[in-house]
Amino acid sequence: MPEPIAYTALEKGAPVTTSTGERLGTVEHVLQDASLDLFDGLAVRTHHGLRFVDANQVTSITTDGVATSIGESEVEGLPAPEGDAVLEADPEQYQGEGLTAWWGRTFKRSHWLREKE
Known part of the structure; x- marks a missing residue:
């Protein structure tokens, strides 16, 4: 059984899955405000390019990777990450x-x- 982990323990390349368990992509970067210990979301490398997955779309973070509430048909429409980070x-x-x-x-x-x- 995969163990829950903190977003701060996520590593680049960790698998990210859709709501049905299909592979959405891999973690490229965790977006956070470290001064507030606030998880903002993930920059995810997908077959559509780099996409932003908002924190409220993440359903679990475990030793096996990240599960999301995003359907396969929604992946292409995800926004690209923005900002200096x-x-x-x-x-x-x-x-x-x-x-x-x-x-x-x-x-x-x-x-x-x-x-x-």
Whole structure:
């Protein structure tokens, strides 16, 4: 039996399912306001691209993944995530062996990341 977990324990790549148990996609990023300990929702990688799943659409978060109240026919109509927190790493910019490359990877300098379009 899958055990319930906190949203803060969710990892990138965790499976997200529809209300009927079909695979909706995978967790890309948890959207939260850490100062308020407030779960806002998820950025989910779907076959329609990156989509936002609101916190009130999440029915459970367990060690097996995230279950939602979203039907398969609703997935394409989900909005894309918005805001500054939606970033995607550019793996080609994480290349290099020098000290500058290490610092860029360690502190995630803004020029080492690009905003997802």
